[in-house]
Amino acid sequence: MVGTIDTILLSWFVTGNPLTGLKIGLAEVITKMLLYYFHERFWFNVKAGVTKNGDSRKRHLAKTVTWRIVGTIDTMILAWIISGDPMVGLQVGIAEVITKMVLYYLHERVWYKIDFGLENRRKD
Numbered sequence: 719m720v721g722t723i724d725t726i727l728l729s730w731f732v733t734g735n736p737l738t739g740l741k742i743g744l745a746e747v748i749t750k751m752l753l754y755y756f757h758e759r760f761w762f763n764v765k766a767g768v769t770k771n772g773d774s775r776k777r778h779l780a781k782t783v784t785w786r787i788v789g790t791i792d793t794m795i796l797a798w799i800i801s802g803d804p805m806v807g808l809q810v811g812i813a814e815v816i817t818k819m820v821l822y823y824l825h826e827r828v829w830y831k832i833d834f835g836l837e838n839r840r841k842d
Contacts, residue, residue: 732809782823
């Protein structure tokens with residue numbers, strides 16, 4: 719939800735049109751859910767950065783960077799298609815790189831602290 723709100727606001731700011739911002743943000747909900755699922759499955763199978771005490775901060779940082787690359791490409795393509803202007807896609811993509819990396823890192827740390835869904839991985 720936080721990421722979608724961020725995308726809607728950034729897209730609105732870049733385009734000057736709240737409806738375009740809303741369309742880009744809502745389209746992302748669908749694409750990002752699919753992409754995020756596959757991103758997490760990939761990282762579940764990669765054991766780099768998994769220690770006997772759990773995941774390292776380096777692992778969380780690597781996941782943050784790889785997710786941002788995937789997410790930004792998705793946003794840029796959607797913003798371009800929805801607005802019809804490749805520069806809008808580029809501007810929205812560039813604008814969200816920093817905000818989304820910070821939001822994702824915080825999200826990753828919170829979920830790690832909750833320990834939801836990690837019990838089985840730590841047993842390996």
